[in-house]
Structure formats: structure tokens, C-alpha cells
Amino acid sequence: MPEAALHVGSGKVRELYALDDDRLLLVASDRISTFDVVLPTEIPDKGRVLTGLSGFWFARTREICANHLLSLRPDGRSTECRRLEMLPIECVVRGYLSGSGWKDYNATGAVCGHTLPAGLTESAELAEPIFTPATKATTGHDENIDDERAAELVGKSLYDEVAGVSIALYRFAAEDARARGIIIADTKFEFGLDEENRLVLGDEALTPDSSRFWPADDYRPGGAQPSFDKQYARDYCETLGWDKTEPGPELPADVVAGTRARYVEAFERLTEIAFDDYLANPSVVLA
Numbered sequence: 324m325p326e327a328a329l330h331v332g333s334g335k336v337r338e339l340y341a342l343d344d345d346r347l348l349l350v351a352s353d354r355i356s357t358f359d360v361v362l363p364t365e366i367p368d369k370g371r372v373l374t375g376l377s378g379f380w381f382a383r384t385r386e387i388c389a390n391h392l393l394s395l396r397p398d399g400r401s402t403e404c405r406r407l408e409m410l411p412i413e414c415v416v417r418g419y420l421s422g423s424g425w426k427d428y429n430a431t432g433a434v435c436g437h438t439l440p441a442g443l444t445e446s447a448e449l450a451e452p453i454f455t456p457a458t459k460a461t462t463g464h465d466e467n468i469d470d471e472r473a474a475e476l477v478g479k480s481l482y483d484e485v486a487g488v489s490i491a492l493y494r495f496a497a498e499d500a501r502a503r504g505i506i507i508a509d510t511k512f513e514f515g516l517d518e519e520n521r522l523v524l525g526d527e528a529l530t531p532d533s534s535r536f537w538p539a540d541d542y543r544p545g546g547a548q549p550s551f552d553k554q555y556a557r558d559y560c561e562t563l564g565w566d567k568t569e570p571g572p573e574l575p576a577d578v579v580a581g582t583r584a585r586y587v588e589a590f591e592r593l594t595e596i597a598f599d600d601y602l603a604n605p606s607v608v609l610a
């Protein structure tokens with residue numbers, strides 16, 4: 324834990340500390356969640372993989388949108404970032420029909436007010452990516468909202484800007500990842516405003532925890548897709564007859580090793596940087 328820093332928030336697998344009035348430290352742990360439950364077993368280096376990937380994308384998308392990254396610490400899992408005034412919406416972009424998007428489409432033919440063609444199957448690629456904002460639920464799951472409600476929450480012109488920027492970021496990363504054998508089915512961004520009221524991308528971005536990563540070679544629309552990173556852990560959990568409530572099960576060593584290898588593989592495929600080089604000097608992802 325950083326010294327002389329106040330804990331200002333935590334997610335399921337990350338912690339946020341205040342460094343001073345203007346800067347925060349975002350620390351990614353090695354904890355993993357499956358079926359929305361954090362497991363008691365950690366995946367070594369998972370936090371470093373996610374921090375490195377996020378830094379990689381921040382460096383490559385600066386022309387699309389400014390971001391909160393100031394520096395990566397030598398531990399590879401901690402990011403110094405600018406303190407922002409965060410917007411009260413989750414900015415989700417979907418290029419494929421999965422998760423709550425698939426559920427909503429099945430029930431209503433639409434996702435967050437986007438009416439989609441009839442007859443789409445689960446995991447189908449959409450003709451164009453769609454922006455599907457959600458509210459930050461204080462407990463449980465985020466709630467999908469339509470653009471009228473989201474525009475009420477942040478104002479119309481800012482809403483139009485975050486929607487456009489979110490789609491542009493997703494298109495950029497999804498195209499890049501697809502060429503490296505990874506489908507980014509959907510992703511969630513969080514934005515804030517800086518002291519000059521400029522829109523700034525915050526949080527982590529385009530990681531397997533904030534997105535659905537699928538192995539492109541195994542893509543078969545018509546059902547759920549395997550997760551690039553979490554499938555071993557999920558498959559193992561499914562063998563146990565666990566009811567998916569707290570507490571989650573311990574993972575055996577082979578499942579930990581297999582899962583770690585998938586995270587590292589995602590990092591190396593997307594960045595084309597050896598993970599050992601990242602460990603030696605995290606700033607390599609920013610070059």
C-alpha cells in the first residue's frame with residue numbers, strides 16, 4: 324500500500340488512493356472475479372497485465388481523446404492519474420450482441436433504444452457498433468438506460484461528445500485487436516472532466532476486465548463465446564456445482580497457471596511487447 328495516501332475508493336479488484344489534490348493512484352490487484360464473485364485465489368501478474376494494456380491503449384488513443392494517465396509506477400500495477408470530476412454514466416460500446424445487450428434484444432428487439440434487425444443470434448456482430456450507456460448502480464448490476472435518460476444525466480452536448488468519442492475509441496481498438504486474433508466484443512469506458520471542463524478518459528480502458536475479449540479463431544455466433552482470459556476459471560467453477568454466491572471456490576494450481584498464461588498471451592498479442600520487457604520497465608508500453 325502506498326504511504327501517506329488516502330484510500331478514496333475501491334472496486335472489486337482495484338483500489339484508488341489520493342496522492343494529493345490533483346492526483347490519484349490506481350492500483351490493480353491480482354484478484355479475479357467469475358460470475359461476479361471475487362475468488363479467494365489470485366492470478367499472479369493479472370493486475371500488471373491489465374495496467375500495461377490500459378497504458379498501451381491510453382498512449383495510442385490520445386489523439387482520439389485525452390486520458391487521465393500521468394505515469395506508470397515501476398511495480399507495473401500502479402497508475403498515477405489526474406483527478407477528474409467523473410461523469411455519472413458508464414459508457415458501454417457494443418460491436419457484438421452479448422450479455423445484457425443480448426438479453427435486452429431478446430426481450431424487446433432493442434438495446435438502449437437502438438432497434439436492431441430481427442433474427443440476430445447470440446454473439447452476432449452488429450453492422451455498426453452501438454453506444455449503450457448505463458447508470459452506475461450503487462449495488463448489484465449497472466442498469467442500461469436509453470440516450471434520453473443518459474443525456475439528462477450529463478447534458479445533451481456532453482452526451483453527444485462522449486457517445487462519439489466512445490465509438491471512435493472502440494472502433495480503433497477493436498480493429499487493432501481483430502488483426503491480432505482477439506475480438507473485443509464490447510467495452511466500458513468511464514470519462515471525467517478536467518479543471519478546464521475538457522472531456523478526459525479515466526479508469527482502465529480496453530482491458531479484459533472492462534471488455535469482453537474473445538479468441539477470434541473460436542468465434543461461432545449462435546451461442547455464448549468462450550472468454551479469452553477467464554474461460555479456464557469459469558470451466559473449472561462449472562465442474563464444482565458451485566451456486567455462484569459468496570464465497571467463491573479456490574482455484575487449483577493448473578487453473579491459475581492456465582489463466583495467467585492467457586492474460587499474458589492477450590498482453591503480448593495486443594502490444595507485440597514481451598511481458599518480461601514490461602516487467603523490467605513498464606513504460607515500454609507508452610512508447
Ligand code: Q0N
Pocket residue numbers: 332333334337338339347349391404405406407408409513515525526527
Ligand atoms: C474515479 N472511479 C470509479 C478504480 C476505479 N481520474 C479519476 N479522478 C477522479 N475519480 C476517479 C478517477 C478515475 N479513474 C473513478 N471512482 C473514482 C471506478 N473506480 C473504482 C475503484 O477502482
